[in-house]
Amino acid sequence: MKGLAKSLMTTLSVFARKPVTRDYPNYHKPIPERDRAFPLLLWDFEIDEPFCTGCHACERACPVECMTVLMKDNPNHRSQGGDSSRRKIIDKFWIDYARCMRCNICVEVCNFDAIAMNNTWQGHELSVHDRSDLVMDLPQLLAQSKTGNLKEWVAD
Amino acid sequence: MVVRPEIEREFETQDLLLNVGPQHPSTHGVFRMVMEIDGELVKDVVPYIGYLHRGAEKLCETMDYRQGIGFMDRTEYLAAFNAELSYVMAVEELAGLEVPDRAQWLRMILCEMNRIASHLMFMGAFGIDVGVFGTPFIYAWREREAIFDLFEEVSGDRMMYAYFRPGGLAWEVPVNFTERVREVLKAVNQGIKDFDGLLTENEVFIARTRGVGAISAADAIDFGMSGPSLRASGVPLDIRRTEPYLKYAEVDFDVVVGQNGDVYDRYLCRLQELRESVRIVEQCLEKLPDGPIMPEKMPRMLRTPPGEVYIRTEAPRGEYGIYLVSEGGNRPYRLKVRSACLSNLQALKHMSVGQYVADAIIVLGSIDIVLSEVDR
Numbered sequence: 001m002k003g004l005a006k007s008l009m010t011t012l013s014v015f016a017r018k019p020v021t022r023d024y025p026n027y028h029k030p031i032p033e034r035d036r037a038f039p040l041l042l043w044d045f046e047i048d049e050p051f052c053t054g055c056h057a058c059e060r061a062c063p064v065e066c067m068t069v070l071m072k073d074n075p076n077h078r079s080q081g082g083d084s085s086r087r088k089i090i091d092k093f094w095i096d097y098a099r100c101m102r103c104n105i106c107v108e109v110c111n112f113d114a115i116a117m118n119n120t121w122q123g124h125e126l127s128v129h130d131r132s133d134l135v136m137d138l139p140q141l142l143a144q145s146k147t148g149n150l151k152e153w154v155a156d
Numbered sequence: 157m158v159v160r161p162e163i164e165r166e167f168e169t170q171d172l173l174l175n176v177g178p179q180h181p182s183t184h185g186v187f188r189m190v191m192e193i194d195g196e197l198v199k200d201v202v203p204y205i206g207y208l209h210r211g212a213e214k215l216c217e218t219m220d221y222r223q224g225i226g227f228m229d230r231t232e233y234l235a236a237f238n239a240e241l242s243y244v245m246a247v248e249e250l251a252g253l254e255v256p257d258r259a260q261w262l263r264m265i266l267c268e269m270n271r272i273a274s275h276l277m278f279m280g281a282f283g284i285d286v287g288v289f290g291t292p293f294i295y296a297w298r299e300r301e302a303i304f305d306l307f308e309e310v311s312g313d314r315m316m317y318a319y320f321r322p323g324g325l326a327w328e329v330p331v332n333f334t335e336r337v338r339e340v341l342k343a344v345n346q347g348i349k350d351f352d353g354l355l356t357e358n359e360v361f362i363a364r365t366r367g368v369g370a371i372s373a374a375d376a377i378d379f380g381m382s383g384p385s386l387r388a389s390g391v392p393l394d395i396r397r398t399e400p401y402l403k404y405a406e407v408d409f410d411v412v413v414g415q416n417g418d419v420y421d422r423y424l425c426r427l428q429e430l431r432e433s434v435r436i437v438e439q440c441l442e443k444l445p446d447g448p449i450m451p452e453k454m455p456r457m458l459r460t461p462p463g464e465v466y467i468r469t470e471a472p473r474g475e476y477g478i479y480l481v482s483e484g485g486n487r488p489y490r491l492k493v494r495s496a497c498l499s500n501l502q503a504l505k506h507m508s509v510g511q512y513v514a515d516a517i518i519v520l521g522s523i524d525i526v527l528s529e530v531d532r
């Protein structure tokens with residue numbers, strides 16, 4: 001009986017503590033800036049084009065092969081009378097979020113700091129009705145960076 | 157009045173085959189066993205595994221060393237840091253990389269914290285197995301959540317960390333790391349006290365677990381068991397002690413052993429190990445040096461000379477070994493994971509034959525299997 005009483009005392013003592021439950025959909029806990037949701041492309045506000053040059057480095061390094069990259073000549077390059085120093089630029093880019101395993105390798109191999117892991121709640125709340133909706137194309141990948149609500153975090 | 161003779165008739169009896177799983181709440185994942193039962197007693201157990209086989213070993217052979225880390229996380233999702241550790245240590249051994257001190261201490265802290273998280277998970281799930289619905293599970297979840305929040309701040313992910321790299325760590329820990337760890341440890345200490353109070357002396361719990369599923373030390377060794385499930389039988393085998401890796405030689409901790417090797421002892425061993433882990437982490441925090449977390453010169457693409465190596469570490473469930481063969485180049489020629497769960501599972505039949513059906517479930521729970529590690 002002594003053990004049982006002790007056991008019940010334990011449960012009782014918990015009543016006096018503050019609740020730790022988070023009321024999730026109504027409350028979003030602040031997430032750290034190194035949180036890794038899914039990879040995103042970044043937008044170069046100075047020149048008004050993506051940082052990504054379409055160099056395929058991330059595509060080759062991705063362990064699950066969930067990226068597809070196509071590059072094109074940059075119409076905005078200096079030689080064409082534009083003001084960008086990027087000779088090549090990204091044409092089409094798809095990332096299949098359903099396959100991505102969020103390993104951060106694409107971010108590490110990119111030489112142009114053009115890709116980053118989404119560290120906001122939008123990156124986590126991605127439920128869709130159809131898997132094919134998780135294949136993100138270039139405008140979708142750039143959309144969040146354009147709004148500028150990504151938190152700064154560069155892994156060194 | 158006619159006195160009828162006592163009717164004596166032999167009924168034909170037949171043993172019942174009972175299928176449990178693969179989708180059953182108390183098989184801790186997708187594990188299936190077919191039990192042959194005679195009334196309430198288990199006569200035979202035939203386990204079926206492989207429902208979670210993803211070919212992680214083979215996948216890693218098609219990837220370079222860095223790409224493999226993510227798959228190693230997924231072979232042991234409840235203690236991913238420990239799984240990563242074995243893998244990166246094997247690669248380091250082959251490549252001859254020297255890991256900086258700070259990285260080693262940090263790895264130790266993270267692995268021990270992960271052991272705590274994993275054992276807490278065991279406590280919760282085991283509580284449910286023995287029939288205390290909810291309470292232990294929620295207690296375990298509470299502390300585990302604190303640990304996962306910490307891991308998220310460090311590595312960016314809650315379960316699949318991909319944080320250890322051959323040579324060191326992917327990036328530096330946050331500036332307030334030590335304070336945060338201390339905070340979490342405080343919560344964990346409270347959690348351990350709660351479990352101690354809730355279960356250890358509880359007569360119902362003892363009646364349910366003591367003497368159930370006992371296995372002798374000799375049998376346990378024969379089955380190749382390791383980790384707390386082996387130590388509960390009284391064998392003081394802990395790789396952290398017998399073959400110290402990282403900095404385990406420099407910290408002070410006890411190897412917890414049980415006496416009877418029954419389900420209760422396996423629970424008690426893990427509870428005590430939680431305390432030991434807290435002790436280890438505290439010492440690590442004291443000794444944590446400053447310095448780099450990666451060796452000075454790291455090639456962009458890691459290549460290893462031909463050779464083979466077997467590295468084992470003490471994961472929460474036992475010996476997690478990596479056998480790595482390289483033929484040169486940037487990817488393994490062969491990678492084999494020695495999973496503690498798979499070996500521990502071999503003893504299931506030995507432990508549950510002769511027990512009641514309900515006890516077979518807690519025997520299964522007490523060896524703390526993770527099916528992703530069994531199947532890989």
Ligand code: SF4
Nearest residue numbers: 052053055056058110
């Ligand atoms: S994201 Fe970086 S690595 Fe990938 S294609 Fe663009 S520039 Fe190259």
Ligand code: SF4
Nearest residue numbers: 062100101103104106
């Ligand atoms: S995070 Fe990993 S899996 Fe996802 S796209 Fe990048 S490299 Fe591929």
